Amino acid sequence: MSAIQGYNPRTGEPFGEPIESTSDAELDAIVAKAVASGWSATTSEQRAEALERVADALDAESELLVSTADSETALGRPRLSGELKRTTNQLRLFASVLREGSYLEATIDTADATTVPPRPELRRILRSIGPVAVFAASNFPFAFSVAGGDTASALAAGSPVIVKAHPSHPRTSHETARIVAATLPEGVFGIVHGLAAGPRLVQHPAVKAVGFTGSTGGGRALFDLATSRPEPIPFYGELGSVNPTVILPGAATEETAAGFAGSLTLGVGQFCTNPGLLFAPASMVEALTAAVDASSGGPMLNERMQQGYRSGVDSLAGSDLVELAATGTDPAQGYSVAPKLFTTELKTFAANLGTLTEEHFGPAAVVVTYTDPEELLAVLPQLPGSLTATVHASAQEHELTGRVGAALQAVAGRLIFNAWPTGVAVAWGMQHGGPWPATTNSLFTSVGATAIRRWLVPVTYQSWPEELLPPELQAGNPLGIPRRFDGVLGTR
Amino acid sequence: MSAIQGYNPRTGEPFGEPIESTSDAELDAIVAKAVASGWSATTSEQRAEALERVADALDAESELLVSTADSETALGRPRLSGELKRTTNQLRLFASVLREGSYLEATIDTADATTVPPRPELRRILRSIGPVAVFAASNFPFAFSVAGGDTASALAAGSPVIVKAHPSHPRTSHETARIVAATLPEGVFGIVHGLAAGPRLVQHPAVKAVGFTGSTGGGRALFDLATSRPEPIPFYGELGSVNPTVILPGAATEETAAGFAGSLTLGVGQFCTNPGLLFAPASMVEALTAAVDASSGGPMLNERMQQGYRSGVDSLAGSDLVELAATGTDPAQGYSVAPKLFTTELKTFAANLGTLTEEHFGPAAVVVTYTDPEELLAVLPQLPGSLTATVHASAQEHELTGRVGAALQAVAGRLIFNAWPTGVAVAWGMQHGGPWPATTNSLFTSVGATAIRRWLVPVTYQSWPEELLPPELQAGNPLGIPRRFDGVLGTR
DSSP states (O other), X not given: OOEEEEEETTTTEEEXXXXXXXXXXXXXXXXXXXXXXXXXXXXXXXXXXXXXXXXXXXXXXXHHHXXXXXXXXXXXXXXXXXXXXXXXXXXXXXXHHHHHOGGGOOEEXXXXXXXXXXXXXXXXXXXXXXOEEXXXXXXXXXXXXXXXXXXXXXXXXXXXXXXXXXTTSHHHHHHHHHHHHHHSOTTSEEEEOSTTHHHHHHHOTTOOEEEEESOHHHHHHHHHHXXXXXXXXXXXXXXXXXXXXXXXXXXXXXXXXXXXXXHHHGGGGOOTTOOOEEEEEGGGHHHHHXXXXXXXXXXXXXXXXXXXXXXXXXXXXXXXXXXXXXXXXXXXXXXXXXXXXXXEEHHHHHHTHHHHTOOOTTTEEEEEEESOHHHHHHHGGXXXXXXXXXXXXXXXGHHHHHHHHHHHXXXXXXXXXXXXXXXXXXXXXXXXXXXXXXXXXXXXXXXSGGGGGGGEEEEEEESOOGGGSOGGGSTTOTXXXXXXXXXXXXXX | OOEEEEEETTTTEEEEEEEEOOOHHHHHHHHHHHHTTOGXXXXXXXXXXXXXXXXXXXXXXXXXXXXXXXXXXXXXXXXXXXXXXXXXXXXXXXXXXXXXXXXXXXXXXXXXXXXXXXXXXXXEEEEEOSOEEEXXXXXXTTTTSTTSXXXXXXXXXXXXXXXXXXXXXXXXXXXHHHHHHHHSOTTSEEXXXXXXXXXXXXXXXXXOEEEEESOHHHHHHHHHHHHTSSSOOOEEEEOOOOOEEEEOGGGOSHHHHHHHHHHHHGGGGXXXXXXXXXXXXXXXHHHHHHHHHTOBOEEOSSHHHHHHHHHHHHHHHTOTTOEEEEEOBXXXXXXXXXXXXXXXXXXXXXXXXXXXXXXXXXXXXXXXXXXXXXXXXXXXXXXXXXXXXXXXXOGGXXXXXXXXXXXXXXXXXXXXXXXXXXXXXXXXXXXXXXXXXXXSOTTOOSSSGGGGGGGEEXXXXXXXXXXXXXXXXXXXXXXXXXXXXXXXXXXX
């Protein structure tokens, strides 16, 4: 059994004590404790209070967590402090979602003998799907890791959570898990480490759903395991995304170019929403090139990513299909890389869509220059699925913006106007999902209040004795939650 | 290319002209027309009116439809008239769902720079997932077939529908499809026939989701195709279900026995919600045996089902694990069969759960006798997933009913008290789904208003120009639909 060693990306040196890989027997014991935890039978209020306690406990140890994460990820203390705050706010958002109560979709139909077929009394509510496995991402050591959005939303739903830690930040994972596990009741939360633990978790009969954030290759392999089980289970994977951005002629300014370079190089380009594909008028290439030439790279999260980025951009640089237009500064320390900008023409792009829409995780983008917006409009619906699609336009280009939006609507989960896709607010209205390969299931989001729906299944009580119903479905609505009564939304 | 010949189950004779199998080229053309139909861009009101027109057109031809279906299914005119009415009411229910508007989950978050991370303006809505394939069932030639619940809910969602007709009622399918296609705009609805059309439809790149009602084997094979596509798509399969029923001692009456036999033999047992597994006190076996001995069978839907039922009950009858306790009358015409009741003890059942929970589609059930309710409570959570679970109890057994309900909650989508599972109301509160193998995805229902959610994906507009937003998301709520505004449900 090998141990998981963390590294400092700024130096390439080992950081901290390694973490032991979880054995099969240990994993099975963790899952058995999750099953026995009784978490699904707790009330919404009990879970809300527990999530707030976890948030408070994490905030109380922010100094340790941020400094550990900074050593393991090199993302910098300001970013990591903000990310931890975002993570604890996310836990608190789900506490508020639990108290608001509409997430249960409580529905009451009174009996009606006159319908065809006759309708008995029906009362419908959502319940936890059961224990959930969460695969932590590398690039957000807090917000998409041990106590991130998948964990928060699953715990809120009443699902015990077993996290598969990301090997890029083992100590951060370990410390976070220690705090979460100590705050929650026995068995509600568990963590596993090591390569073998992933497939075993996905195939464990007691695990009923999986959340995953990571690469398309890794995600697809685990998706295939989840769906080929004797009892298939839902697998919610957030995979690769090129996040197309369209600059219309009226927005082809130096300011837009600077904004783009900022979004492209933020966090060394290590965002799921990084703008890796830009459609712009040819007149803008000069400004874009200058902005990326003036930009700085930095250390990537681990050596494998650095190598993957370098081999990806090297292969693009050697291709006839694009030209290398700009290279930012490589600080040349640890796992650092340089930002890269490639250019090509719309015609070449359209003929090589498969090759040129591959994601290169890191601060690299392909600029596709166009002259006729009509030609661009014909290409946009053919793009692969993405988390986001962005349009920059002037106030005089609304008609064209509408048509670009309509063309992009089917390829992305979030459409952004005159802003940049990096930065994902945690809110009721957020959608962080999209068609394949952005995710394995475009019906759901992994960020925002509605992420909880992934872990909930409906159950209907027909003519069930009043006093045996959950209070959320009882007559008179004792908890005062939003309900649908005989088809009408309200609090009846 | 072979043609699909219908048969009269009462005689085994061919009925009507055969229907040609759909060629690959014809199928591709049908899908291309669906893609080009523009259905996803219609308004909710336009789709509501279209669904009502389809309902009216089907009602207007009820005489032809019912008589054709009766010849092909032998389900009888009263049942089929009721089923057609249920089917057209289902289309009208979805028209009302469209007008009510909450199905869109319209959500507006105003910008808030003070949150971590800062929140831009976000407006979220659901849109159609794209063209949908629907696999019709054999046992409901209207309600779960060409214009059934999957078709109605998908059309409502803005998804064009291509139905794979069930070979058991080709003329009924053909006539229904003729009426639906003539009523809807070009390409919105299509139908395909023949064995080869199924896999081709599921693997067609332009098909974005699948609805299926049928056998576990057939459903699993198509589920595997859907999930192993280069771009996996959601597959909503309703498969087999044994629908456990628990009779507590206080309800072990002759009336309960008669009710059970009625539910077991209704429609020759050809319901997804047929009660195939009964837990009852040993004292009740006599009454159950008498009721099933006095019952009548009838013709099953097709020869393959008759053979499958016979070989299933023969194999049970030859097993050491159960005893054949009762056999109803076989009218001995066409594809007819006799109801069968088997008995076993709880201990034997618990030791042979896999074998004894296999579904035998038709009017056969296994009665598991118990003496100690505590022993029963230990077995119930181990049952395979079902669409329904039912409890019969006296008013003095509420505490035990509650514990039985808690034990059954994780194995079924609908819990029924002192009634029978056959009969599925079409309503907001209905849940027709359940854990594997009842369905391939327990998060959804194939019956009731929320069935529409299967065909809808979210899209969020971030800082998008007001006048380019769909009216459902515009300021002032011009359509007056339910929305969530800054986290609060209402009509703001």
